[in-house]
Amino acid sequence: MTSWQLVAGGAVLVGPALVVEGAPPPLTGATLPGFAFVSVVATAVAFIAWFSGLRHLDAGTVGLIGLLNPVTGVVLGLLSAGESLGAHQALGLVLVLSGVLLGQNTRPPAPCPPPERRARHRSRPGRT
Numbered sequence: 280m281t282s283w284q285l286v287a288g289g290a291v292l293v294g295p296a297l298v299v300e301g302a303p304p305p306l307t308g309a310t311l312p313g314f315a316f317v318s319v320v321a322t323a324v325a326f327i328a329w330f331s332g333l334r335h336l337d338a339g340t341v342g343l344i345g346l347l348n349p350v351t352g353v354v355l356g357l358l359s360a361g362e363s364l365g366a367h368q369a370l371g372l373v374l375v376l377s378g379v380l381l382g383q384n385t386r387p388p389a390p391c392p393p394p395e396r397r398a399r400h401r402s403r404p405g406r407t
Contacts, residue, residue, distance in 0.1 A: 343382045346375050 306314055333341055350372055356362040364372075 339382070343379045346379055350375050 304310070332344070336344070353362075353364070353368060353372060357364055
């Protein structure tokens with residue numbers, strides 16, 4: 280279902296993108312590896328990693344980890360594209376990372392009742 284939502288969102292954006300940006304450049308031998316990398320590594324692998332992480336983390340942690348997306352983009356821009364980091368960007372990184380660290384739940388999760396208590400609780404008459 281999620282993939283169809285992404286396809287529908289992309290289809291909605293095609294028209295405005297063509298109006299604002301124009302037609303995309305043609306794929307050549309020099310640009311094909313970059314296109315393949317963005318298509319496979321930056322999209323498919325990230326998608327798989329994100330949804331496997333969702334299965335193993337609680338909702339609060341997932342919400343906080345989503346804030347790390349722009350941080351990752353800035354760090355990758357610094358390391359791979361030689362971009363520079365200004366004072367505002369550095370402050371933004373510090374604020375986001377501080378918020379993520381402060382938002383972490385440090386309390387251990389409440390223990391689950393033993394399976395036999397859960398089974399008895401469910402089998403009581405009149406309980407749903």
